Amino acid sequence: MSEGPVLRVENLKKQFSVGGGFKQQQLRALNEISFELFAGEVIALVGESGSGKSTILKVLSRLEQPTSGKIFFRGEDLLRKEPRQASMSYRAQVQMIFQDPFGSLNPLHTVAYHLERPLLRHGRAKKGADLQQKVLELLTTVGLNPAEDFAQKYPFMMSGGQRQRVAIARALAVKPLIILADEPISMLDVSIRMGVLNLMDDLKRERGIGYLYVTHDIASARYIADRTMVMYAGHMVEGGPSEALLDAPAHPYTQLLLEAVPDPTGNIFRPLPAKSGSPQLVDPPPGCPFASRCAQVMDVCLKVNPAPIVLRRKDDPPGRFVRCHLFGDTQAQ
Amino acid sequence: MIEPTLLSVKNLSVEYVTARGPVRAVDDVSFEIKKGEVFGLAGESGSGKSTAAMAVMRLLQPPALITAGSVRYEGREILAMSEQELRAFRWKKIALVFQGAMNALNPVLTIGAQIADVIETHEKVAFSLARERAVELLELVGIESSRLESYPHQLSGGMRQRVVIAIALALNPPLLFMDEPTTALDVVVQKEILQQIAELKQRLGFSILFITHDLSLMLEFCDTVGILYAGRLCEVAPAKTLFGAPKHPYTRGLMNSFPDLHGPKRRQTGIAGSPPDIRSPPTGCRFHPRCPDVIDVCKTATPPLISLGPTHLGACHRATADGGES
Numbered sequence: 001m002s003e004g005p006v007l008r009v010e011n012l013k014k015q016f017s018v019g020g021g022f023k024q025q026q027l028r029a030l031n032e033i034s035f036e037l038f039a040g041e042v043i044a045l046v047g048e049s050g051s052g053k054s055t056i057l058k059v060l061s062r063l064e065q066p067t068s069g070k071i072f073f074r075g076e077d078l079l080r081k082e083p084r085q086a087s088m089s090y091r092a093q094v095q096m097i098f099q100d101p102f103g104s105l106n107p108l109h110t111v112a113y114h115l116e117r118p119l120l121r122h123g124r125a126k127k128g129a130d131l132q133q134k135v136l137e138l139l140t141t142v143g144l145n146p147a148e149d150f151a152q153k154y155p156f157m158m159s160g161g162q163r164q165r166v167a168i169a170r171a172l173a174v175k176p177l178i179i180l181a182d183e184p185i186s187m188l189d190v191s192i193r194m195g196v197l198n199l200m201d202d203l204k205r206e207r208g209i210g211y212l213y214v215t216h217d218i219a220s221a222r223y224i225a226d227r228t229m230v231m232y233a234g235h236m237v238e239g240g241p242s243e244a245l246l247d248a249p250a251h252p253y254t255q256l257l258l259e260a261v262p263d264p265t266g267n268i269f270r271p272l273p274a275k276s277g278s279p280q281l282v283d284p285p286p287g288c289p290f291a292s293r294c295a296q297v298m299d300v301c302l303k304v305n306p307a308p309i310v311l312r313r314k315d316d317p318p319g320r321f322v323r324c325h326l327f328g329d330t331q332a333q
Numbered sequence: 334m335i336e337p338t339l340l341s342v343k344n345l346s347v348e349y350v351t352a353r354g355p356v357r358a359v360d361d362v363s364f365e366i367k368k369g370e371v372f373g374l375a376g377e378s379g380s381g382k383s384t385a386a387m388a389v390m391r392l393l394q395p396p397a398l399i400t401a402g403s404v405r406y407e408g409r410e411i412l413a414m415s416e417q418e419l420r421a422f423r424w425k426k427i428a429l430v431f432q433g434a435m436n437a438l439n440p441v442l443t444i445g446a447q448i449a450d451v452i453e454t455h456e457k458v459a460f461s462l463a464r465e466r467a468v469e470l471l472e473l474v475g476i477e478s479s480r481l482e483s484y485p486h487q488l489s490g491g492m493r494q495r496v497v498i499a500i501a502l503a504l505n506p507p508l509l510f511m512d513e514p515t516t517a518l519d520v521v522v523q524k525e526i527l528q529q530i531a532e533l534k535q536r537l538g539f540s541i542l543f544i545t546h547d548l549s550l551m552l553e554f555c556d557t558v559g560i561l562y563a564g565r566l567c568e569v570a571p572a573k574t575l576f577g578a579p580k581h582p583y584t585r586g587l588m589n590s591f592p593d594l595h596g597p598k599r600r601q602t603g604i605a606g607s608p609p610d611i612r613s614p615p616t617g618c619r620f621h622p623r624c625p626d627v628i629d630v631c632k633t634a635t636p637p638l639i640s641l642g643p644t645h646l647g648a649c650h651r652a653t654a655d656g657g658e659s
Contacts, residue, residue: 048519159607160378189377190546190590191583191623194603197592216520223592223601246594260520261594264552264576268531276491276522 004075005036006177006210007060012069014055014234018282027282029055030234033069034308039177040208042200044221044242046257047231050278053214055234057180060212061096062086074177092122095171099183101163105155111139111166112151118173138169142199161192168199178210179203185220197224218261222246227319230254233279233289240311240320250311250322252294288325300325336367339508339540340389340427345402347381347388350395356612358384358397360564363638366508371534371541373551373572375587376561377608382544385561386510389542390427391419406508425455428501430494432513437497438485444471444496445481451503470499475529491522498530505537512544527554548587552576557644560584563609563619566638569646580647583620618650626651 014030030052037043045053058064060071062085071078073090082090098104105114115135119125125134139147142165155163164184171179181200185193201224203209215221221228222242229239230251238251249255256274279289288294291301309327311320347359359381366372374382387393389404391411404411406426414422431437439447448470449463456463468478474495485493494514501509511530515523531554534541545551551558552572559569560583568581579585586604593599606623609615615622621631630650638648 048521161607189608190548191377191586191604192607194590194592194601195605198600198602219592219594222594223598243598256521258594260524262520262524262547262549262553263594264549264572266553268527268553272521272524272528274521276519276525278489 005038005072006074007037008070008072009036009056009060010034010070010072012056012059012071013067014052014059014064015067025282028234028284029281030059030066033234033236035229035236035239037178037210037212039210040204041227042204042211042213042225044213044215044225044228045231046215046218046221046228048216048257050233050281051231052234053231054182056231057096057182057212057214061094061180062090088122092174093177095174095176095179097164097167097171097179097181097184100187101160101167102155102187104167105163107155109154110151111144111153111155111158114166114170115139115151115173118170122174124174134173138173139166141172141203142166142169143195144169159192160188161196164188164196165199168196168203172203176209178212180212180214182214183216184213186215186217193220200224218246218257230257233281233284235289235305235323236308237290237324238322241317244315244317244320248313248315250313250320250327251290251324252296252326253290256293288323296326298325336369338365339368339370339407340366340542341403341405342385342389343403343405345385345388345404346400347384347393347397348400349397351612353612355400357400357614358564358611359388362402362561362564362566364559364566364569366540366542368507369534369538369540370557371543371555373543373545373555373558374561375545375548375551375558377546379563379608379611380561381564381611382561383512386429386512386542386544390423390429390510392429424451424501424506425504426506427508427510428504428506430497430501430509430511430514432516438493440485443482443484444488448496448500448503451500455504466503467499470503471496473502473533474499475525489522491518491526494518494522494526495529498526502533502537502539506539508540508542510542510544513546514543515550516545516547523550549591560587563611563614565619565635565648566646567620567648569638570642571644574642574645580641580645580652581620581649582624582626582651586623586625618648 012030012033016027016029017024018027019025033056045056047053059066112135115138116131119131119134125131135151136147139150144150144162144165185196188196197220213225225242227240228242228245229236232253238254249258256272259272274293274295277293287302287304288306291297306323306325308321308323311322343363345359345362346357348355348357362385376382388399399412445467448467452458452463452466453460468481471478471480476492476495515526543555555572558572558575559566562583568584579588589601590603592601604623609619617633618631618636621627636648636650638646641647641652
């Protein structure tokens with residue numbers, strides 16, 4: 001495999017048309033999204049609902065066409081090579097895991113059926129003993145033992161965690177390079193979440209699978225992701241190595257998010273640095289999308305949307321960036 | 334300082350009648366809520382936390398049946414009340430905030446009308462007076478009075494949840510049941526609403542039964558926490574004690590199921606296995622098939638909830654044998 005990133009996204013933009021007739025308006029769902037994902041790396045996308053994190057996954061899984069921007073997959077310009085829809089080869093290499101393991105499996109079919117389909121469709125197994133063998137291998141890989149029993153089960157016979165493991169096994173069936181995981185643990189019972197996260201982590205280490213992990217749970221992002229990107233109103237407002245980012249958040253929005261996370265030792269009355277509120281996505285005003293909520297807002301924030309700036313404060317590792325006017329040339333704070 | 338007990342639940346059991354026999358969703362649960370206290374019930378799906386709360390309010394419908402126990406509110410037995418007594422009791426004494434504000438409000442009525450409706454029904458006051466109260470209540474939960482004429486769809490999820498809280502507070506109830514009140518909301522909105530509730534609680538002095546599966550949230554918000562597993566209480570303690578020194582292996586496992594936000598990264602394991610199917614719960618201690626400290630007696634005998642300290646209750650054979658040491 002080449003040394004470069006498996007996936008490179010350049011200046012991605014996605015707008016949705018909303019309203020009808022003469023009053024058609026543009027909703028800016030994603031703006032100036034650029035990042036690289038390497039083999040065996042986990043990038044977490046965190047942010048509140050409506051921030052665009054799932055839209056990134058939809059564009060990358062080719063369920064949505066981007067408005068502009070480029071996607072390079074293994075060095076090739078994907079949108080030029082496959083302009084309309086994804087090829088079979090791309091689909092095999094980029095797989096998805098969804099949030100709801102109750103909705104993503106067909107209640108009328110057995111676990112074996114769910115795994116046989118991609119194996120056959122993508123030519124990864126031959127009908128007969130080979131197929132059976134591969135199904136059992138997949139179930140063993142995701143920790144569903146005894147595999148023979150699980151292969152014959154229907155979704156309703158399993159817990160949420162077991163179903164999510166089936167969904168992971170299904171994604172693994174085609175030997176993907178990248179897994180796009182949309183809130184894969186948020187609907188699972190608390191006691192089994194770590195098991196699923198650890199499974200994802202093992203697969204990353206053993207098979208070099210890269211993940212884009214969408215979550216609103218920042219602690220889980222820190223746990224599994226090498227790098228974390230904070231999304232707000234369709235922008236990546238801050239990013240970098242997960243631990244460094246969460247230990248020294250720069251963007252006022254990231255600071256707000258971290259303050260709001262429930263803390264077992266905390267005092268409920270500790271004031272938040274900013275208020276809740278939703279950004280204006282339809283016909284957005286110029287300037288920083290967080291300006292209307294930001295406690296440290298300056299004149300320039302209302303006029304100019306800040307570009308990404310490399311953070312070079314004390315203790316900042318390479319790869320830290322922020323989109324905020326507070327961090328000009330002087331690197332304040 | 335010992336506050337008087339407001340609600341006392343003793344040996345409560347709830348069963349669902351099914352074609353394959355009774356399923357015990359709440360099994361021998363006892364707890365007390367003191368005046369001004371926030372008591373939390375935490376547990377995974379199917380642990381019986383919502384069923385227990387619904388049973389206390391007598392809101393369960395067949396096939397769910399209360400099969401044993403006593404629920405006393407300031408000494409009055411709720412389980413013995415007639416339908417008529419209940420109508421006067423509910424909402425006036427115990428009000429309920431449901432999960433999912435978006436579904437709890439009537440989409441074709443303004444929020445002002447919905448708040449006023451509660452006051453009118455229970456207090457037999459004129460509509461105009463009820464309206465005035467509605468304005469006060471909205472302001473109490475941090476919504477401008479100009480929103481009185483808004484319909485639910487015109488409000489954000491956080492605002493709708495605030496409206497639901499205003500409706501719950503309409504009759505000044507001494508006790509509020511909150512079932513996952515902020516689960517569907519973003520963290521910032523969640524924190525704001527909880528701060529508001531905590532502030533109102535201090536001002537108005539009501540007690541809260543708080544139900545959630547989010548243990549961090551529970552520990553931050555509650556004074557005392559009860560942990561439910563498969564319908565049984567396995568540990569009850571002040572939130573700070575529970576966080577600092579959990580005694581039940583299930584609670585310890587739960588504490589290890591949340592990744593840390595700070596400090597060195599470490600591999601965390603969560604809890605092996607899955608929550609049991611309560612249609613056929615394990616024998617003995619219901620946690621024993623997943624327990625790292627299991628011994629023989631756990632497989633046959635159900636551990637009773639006993640005192641492990643002045644304010645600490647636990648149901649574990651090991652905690653007993655070790656004198657609460659762990």
